[in-house]
Amino acid sequence: MSNHARAERAALCETLLLTGPSAPTLCEGWDTSDLAAHLVLRESRPDAQVGIYLPPLSGHATSVQQQLAALPWEQLVERLRGGPPVWNPMRWGVLDELTNTAEFFVHHEDVRRAQPGWEPRDLHPDLEAALWRNCAMTGRLGMRRADVGVELVATGLGRTTVKRGHPSVRVEGPAAELLLFCFGRRDVAQVSLDGPNEAVDALRQAPSGL
Template sequence: MPRYARSEREALVDLMQTLGPDAPTVNEGWSTRDLAAHLVLRERRPDAAGGILLPPLRGYGERVRLRIAARPWPLLLDQVRRPPAWSPVSNPLTDELANTLEFFIHHEDVRRARPGWLPRDLAAGLNKALWKRCGGLARLALRRFPADVFVQAPGYGELSVGRGGEPVRVVGAPGELALFLSGRQRVSRVQIDGPPAQAERLRGSDLGM
């Protein structure tokens, strides 16, 4: 069985190793060092990882992340490449479920911050795995959007979410939709059909978690 979480992790670490710790990423204000520290925190510091999603814990989580970011660059990369077997999100039972989307998105965060990037031709299995995760992303990102949003990946499926109103359709490959729904609209290649004002609002909305 293909291990897409592992292959995306390896590709991301290899790219960060090539670019160095100060290369930009799609995440505003974050370098590759910041991104690596985020990944180490997520996998190795469950006491602080809650700050990624929970505002009351955000300050503590960010202080821990900054301490991690101060580690030597080779150590940071090694810790990303080799997660501990006890990690709640990276053990053999959870790795594919928890990390395929995570490492695909962060791999693209580094790739698409560079001039001249092009979308990759993804394996059908990876596209299928990413599409499975788009439903959860869409429900989180668009649950309050004031329109019916139809998210379509030709050849993979369609889902709808939103609060009603003039419909908007977002069409793209599963990877592009995953990037769009995770708040990376400016670097995702999707087609949006619908009322111009709603389409523009969707492109500019804060969809990230």
């Protein structure tokens, strides 16, 4: 596994062990055992993974996730720590970086920021840059249902328009916070929004496209 994806996976697993299996997360309706089970399912159970995206098959995905969530906590976390099975291409370095760095960063923050007294982490510039590279695609998907234009401005890294439209809103902050905003974690993402009041309100209330 590549460095950023591996590091975020390991950091998430350590946080999970600290919080325990019944701690809250930012994922509505899920505690930490549900979230860990979802991540294990995502990379080790392709028969159930399709149910995440296809509603007619969601029952099987739910059943498998519940079975995984019922495993002893340390065993479930160790399965997550071990990464994808050898047959899964997500285990390969480049693909792991592309598919897992943002995924594990966001879900790590889903756990951290649901706990009282959380503070933003001091991230290495290389990780900030990697998260910024994810923002363009994630932003286009996450903002596609917004009725306003959206420009992302990452502190020290650049800017990109992810949704064209008028009026437009500029969303500015560290790349990590922009990524969380694009993933729909708008209540906890530490960003500033600049634009007409009606446009800012519309963006805050727009459903996530992810």
